[in-house]
Amino acid sequence: QSVLTQPPSVSGAPGQRVTISCTGSRSNIGAGYDVQWYQQLPGTAPKLLIYGNSNRPSGVPDRFSGSKSGTSASLAITGLQAEDEADYYCQSYDTSLSGSVFGGGTKLTVL
């Protein structure tokens, strides 16, 4: 069981907006540590999508946005495209474990 909790799957039609939640606790997200989001296309390495809760690395489309509140964070994807179909992971730091922690991952299906 992962320290950060994500829904196993979400889906949406092309052009729609979807959100993926990431729930932590007072030892990680709730302690003020930043949340990152990664996209993993089938058979490839993860790619950094959002860092510092809401910042996009150069080259990431502004269709992807992140937010954080309390012990939770969310990734929103607007204008859904077929190439967005992938696994998405949230990540933060946990002070009790003295290391990084990941969510279990969410599979996004574009209908």
Place this chain on the structure above:
Amino acid sequence: EVQLLDSGGGLVQPGGSLRLSCTASGFTFSIYAMSWVRQAPGKGLEWASLISDGGDSTYYADSVKGRFTISRDNSKNTLFLQMNSLRAEDTAVYYCAKIRDVSRWRIDAFDIWGQGTMVTVSS
């Protein structure tokens, strides 16, 4: 081009050892902390280990502590993971990853990833 190249994976028997390598290019390797992250077949990502820029500080997940050793050779832009006493549950793709921010290296994002190297522990 900023790049990480993982190597060293393979098939090993339970109780055996393996040494993974990660060669960096396109950035100043010696000023960034580095990590290993693994992914069991069909499963999610699991952070395994972290090393500071100079190599003097190391951290491990409980699942690998006492069995794995992370190290680096900054003169050769290379990161290592020595894995001993391997178990079936260590079977995974192992990725090396660069930490994004030099000043927040304990808690920051993984911004560059290697392509991964597969480790299979089986008799």
